[in-house]
Amino acid sequence: MQARQVLGGRYELRGILGRGGMAEVHDGWDRRLGRPVAVKLLYPTAEAQPDTRRRFATEARAAALVNHPHVVAVHDTGVHEGRPYIVLERLPGASMADVLARGGPMPAEHVRAILRDVLAALGAAHATGVLHRDIKPANILFTTFGGVKIADFGVAKSADSPHTLTNRVFGTMAYLPADRIAGRPATASDDLYALGVVAYEALTARRAYPQENLAALADAIGAARLTPLSALRPDIDPALRATxxxxxxxxxxxxxxxxxxxxxxxxxxxxxxxxxxGVLAAAAALLAVAVLAALVVVA
Structure with missing residues (x-):
């Protein structure tokens, strides 16, 4: 049996949890503290790309800067044989993307509760100058007790982000507003726009903009060709729908x-x-009228 790879003499790598554009995420075990962790390890092909290494370092700093109960915690960072890695809190639950893939719209109150958690996390991130820039179902993870935490600050923007990164459009296009796709600088409002798209998807069990071709997708977002939420979920209360x-x-x-x-x-x-x-005053008035009527009758 092949021995498991150990990073930094401490983090034992097990199975693969997922793969992204610049890194893979491993199921890991912290031998020193005896606890499960998630280890995000940069691909060997990406380690020689300065821009990718900067983005990876930015992710670690941005996520560590936002210390919040609804943000996946960063435990450690390091370099193993030239490959940078980030050690993250390991959540046993599925992502929101996993839940939506099973089909069917989510209950309105459940979506409202998810929005509360994510908005609390985004409020904390924005207060520290960090923009997530990639809010989507795959980056919203469920905890053991049903709450959620946001993950993957891989394209986050913070105050110390290199200028070579801040003037480019990062994120997943289906969750970006048209003006951001056109090149407007990122703002906190973009994270909130993306969260609205996530909520629409959760409530309707369908993507707001399902186009697969990027040009068609950009056109649909620009034209706001969207089926109204009220037509798909007439049972939702006006406050949630309007939000x-x-x-x-x-x-x-x-x-x-x-x-x-x-x-x-x-x-x-x-x-x-x-x-x-007000109730007592109304009762007193009625009593007075009744007494007056009785006196008139007696007279």
Whole structure:
């Protein structure tokens, strides 16, 4: 039996959890602390590319900078035989992409709860100057207890990102607004737009823009050719529907400017209870009318 590869004399690599454009993610074991971890290891073919190495380093710094319960934690980084790696918190649950692949729309309240968690994480990231820039179902991971954490800051932008990276369009096109695809600099609003697209997909069990050809996809996003959420899920309450639609608005002036702003619109307005004083006053008035009527009858 072939011996398992160990990174840094500490992290034992096991099976492959997934592969991306510049790295593969391994199921790992931390021998020193005796706990499961996820190890993201740069491909050998990518290690010689300075731009890719910078992006990988940016991911580690950006994710470590955002210390939040709904962000996958970074435990360690290192280099093994010339290949950089990042050691991450290992979550036993599936991704949102896995759940959606099983088919069927998700319950509205479940989607609302996911949005709350992700918005809390994005609010913390944006407050530290970090933009995720690749919010999509595959990067939203479920925890053991049903909550979610955002992962993969591989194309994140932070205050110390190299200028050679900040003027390029990164991310997954299906979750980008038309003005960003056209080359506008990334903003916090783009993460919120992407989250709106994710919510639309979760609520309808269909992609907002399903075109596979990139040119056709860009055209569809630019023209906002989208089936209204109300036509697909008429059972959704107005607050959730309006939040998703506003986040995905083709007009950047109408979109949310902050995670807190989007969070404030997410829940339906609470029914205001009738004030006790008003009820008592009404009862007293009715009693007075009744007494007056009785006196008139007696007279």
């Amino acid at each position: 998703v639609e506003r986040a995905m608005s083709p007009d950047p002036r109408w979109r949310f400017g902050s995670a807190a702003q989007m969070r404030a619109c997410l829940d339906p307005p609470a029914k205001r209870p009738r004030r006790a004083g």
